[in-house]
Amino acid sequence: MASNTILLSISNLKVYFQSNDEIARAVDGISFEVYRQETVCIVGESGCGKTVSALSILGLVPIPPGKIIDGQIIFSGQNLLTLNETEMQKIRGNHISMIFQEPLTSLNPVFTIGDQIGEAVRAHRHIETEALERYCIQLLKDVGIPSPEQRISNYPHQLSGGQRQRVMIAMALACDPDLIIADEPTTALDVTVKAQILKLLKSIQKKRAMSVLYITHDLGVVSTIADRIYVMYAGIIAEQGDTNQIFRTARHPYTQGLLASLPSLSKRGKRLYSIPGSMPNPAYKPGGCPFHPRCPHAILTCREEFPEMCDYGEGHLARCPVLYKR
């Protein structure tokens, strides 16, 4: 059950990328909050800016070519965007951790997993070597890796994909963070392994009373673990609400389109719906509402005015005045 204290609050974040003569507006003014002990999902297709948003929380966006134009990221009373590198290092891995999509390339191939987990601990805590080893073994147990005493001296290439992702999770948990950001951690995994990892994340979240910010494009995953959902499109938030609100009563044409294109038994035998067109190039976004070229409900004002968020109550907001007026 989510508490009412805000852990992380992002307001009007804008991150642009400069390459040659184009400016790609990857994140174009998003605002969201993560409360304590909840799982928030950011959903969107590839290219909508969700990964960049996550990276900017930890200051991992490569600064040339990227640039943070505007916005605030408030965590524990501090604006993370104003911190210098040393102060950020105290937060990374310590209060906020991150796990990434590709576990094989995200682990250093020449160090053992014990080494890599251990260094995550030692970066923020004073602990002697023996205690460290026991702690790492315990972490591996917590994430469900069998025979951790042997595994601790394995190299990443000696583990399977699911196990590597568990190692990443262990590294992220090493210093008991308040928030874990998970950037599509199960996309590269098999379906059964995917389910296991999701279950693991859910149980860890409950046990350690953490928050999880989960980034994905997979609506199935979202429906399983999310408390609240933010739907992103072309660098902006199109709709936000809790799981029920989004899945039962989506109020933005994009969200509706996404849900309609999910295959299900009831659609068996019928032609599968897909939203026409594709996500715009972040450097060449349409004026007004970025979704309007693909939107079945678009009217003239959609092309000219950028739509404001419309409140449907109880935390459900959608950025479509056309549907709001109906």
Add this chain to the structure above:
Amino acid sequence: MLSFIGRSAVQKIVTLFFVSIVSFLIIHLAPGKPSQIDPLNPKFTPEVVERFRKEFHLDKPLYVQYAYFYRDLFTGKTISWKDNQSVLQKIWERFLNSLPLFVVGTLITWTLSFPVGIRSAIFRGGIYDRSATFLSYLLISIPGFFFAYVLIIFVVTHFHVPVIGMETFGIGDASAVYLFMDRIWHLLLPSVLGATGGIAVLSRYVRSQMLEVEGQDYIRTARAKGLPEEQVHYKHALRNALLPFVTMFGLILPGLIGGSVIIESIFSWPGMGRMAYEAILARDYPVILTVNFVSAVLVLAGTFISDLLYLVVDPRIRL
């Protein structure tokens, strides 16, 4: 692992065998005869020429000559045709001369390239990187003999130190310190010259390896763990970037017998390069073939060591 070593060794020996045949053929195929047996050479009467031919089996068919040569080589009895010394003896003497040049040159190259390359990569695009890059291009492009003369002019006019040869002519019984400093001065320029090209190439390579590694995902993970920048660069990135260089280490070996002919000519340094050069001119077959053989052995041994080192260093290739 052992089977890999065994197979590799066998392959190298077979290659060596073919190299010996090819070098033998090249030498004998080339037009022109060794000066000693050239009928046009006025110093030798026909009888002497004939005796020479018989002595060195030059009248026998090629494969017999081949057999004789390699028998002599392996028993250490090859004689130079030019000055009748034992070939191995000659090579050894010249080797000892070339060795300090090589050692100092390699040391300078390897100890300077890495810091420069690494720093260039970490501060990519900065002043350091751009000036190091510019300097590297300059050093790669400058012809060695030209640079040598530039340096000679500079050192001689500014420091008034003799630089040609291995030691100052007529230095006689000067004190040990003086002798030592003299040697150092003479050694300095040729080794620096030999090293400059190497530094330029190696530091660029180090830089590009570091850059490639720095772009990898695990570096991002390391940062996300909150590790300080020095650890990210010097522990995570470096360890991966240096992998190929460990194997390059083995390839230093062939440099032992190389020796830039040009540098040695300019500085009148009696080294391996010049010996091989003079042997080629005089068609001193035994010397040429021996040098070739030794060089091939070193190259193959060097690659062998590189392969081994790579096995040891990269955990992904444990067999």
Add this chain to the structure above:
Amino acid sequence: MNTDQKNSYTEPPLIPKRTRMQEFKRLLAQNRLAISGLLIFIIFFCCAVTGLFLTSGSRPVLDPAMVRLQEKLRPPLAKPNLESLHPQEIPVFGVYLMGTDDLGRDVFARMLQGAWVSLTVGFVAVGISVIIGIFMGGIAGYFGQQHIKIGHILFMSCLFLGLGLVLFKSYFTGTVLLSIGLTYIFYLLSVRNRSKENGLPILKAILRKNAITVDTLIMRIVDIMLCFPSFFLILTVVALLPASIYNIMIVIGLTSWMGTTRFVRAEFLSLREQDFVAAAKALGIGNFRIIFRHIMPNAVAPVLVSATIGIASAILTEAGLSFLGFGVPPPHATWGNILSNGKNFIFDAPWLTFIPGIAILIVVLSFNLFGEGLRDVLNPKLRERH
């Protein structure tokens, strides 16, 4: 969601579309290194071509070979001593633009003549090495896994040995081996129509066995070539053969193909597994067409880079050879032999050393810069970030 509703899908704003070539040119134009390299090269090329015209023929405009002993070792921009010269000996511009050498020859004219030599040596040598490299690398990469049978090896070596021995005047053994080789080839060619095994089944089994793959064979040849220290090899051949510019070019080309082979082979090995090759094969396209039309354009990138850098190194090698006395024979001027002549007068006439030296430096630098710029442009991983 009413899927039958008419979709008012409008076109998104137009993104400028660029073909691969245009993208490549654009990136290249932004890379300052490459552009400066290219510019210098163009200047050099024009100089070389004009130099060729101005200095060749029996009555050249600028004569590199005219000896004027009374004017030896004059510094650059020195005015000629008009009283001691015949009218046709006076330099064209009224001054010795780059001074004279120890025989009173006009250094400027000699530099122009040498420019053409450097250019041709660089391009021809690298051209040869690239052709050999692509050929060997392509075959090793594409046909690499095919085996050569023992029978083939045995009889091919008989053929070559026989040929060689005949050339070396060991006539008897030579002809014997040669005939064995030739008979086997005829046998092979004719046996295609026969399907039955007849006689000597054990021998046939041995002869049919796979000995070595094409890939291993070619890589071993590369290894053998690599065992020879290249400068010595070039020196050996050039010292032993009659001195001529063609020999130098061919020799440099024949000794530097190994790097290209390795690159091409690596590219082919990885490209061969890609889907577009499988698709081409499924369509029934023949092997050679696949290699040349489909794979080769993709594999060309590292070859291009190593070719430009190879030209730079070929020019340096030629200069080195000239310096040692093995280059193009005198009186033809090359930058290397101007330097070589000048080394004896280094304190009296430093321009004889500096002018060719700096010229070589600039030209080689331009090639290296262009090559590195190409490499940055062609390798997306190392692209500069703005």
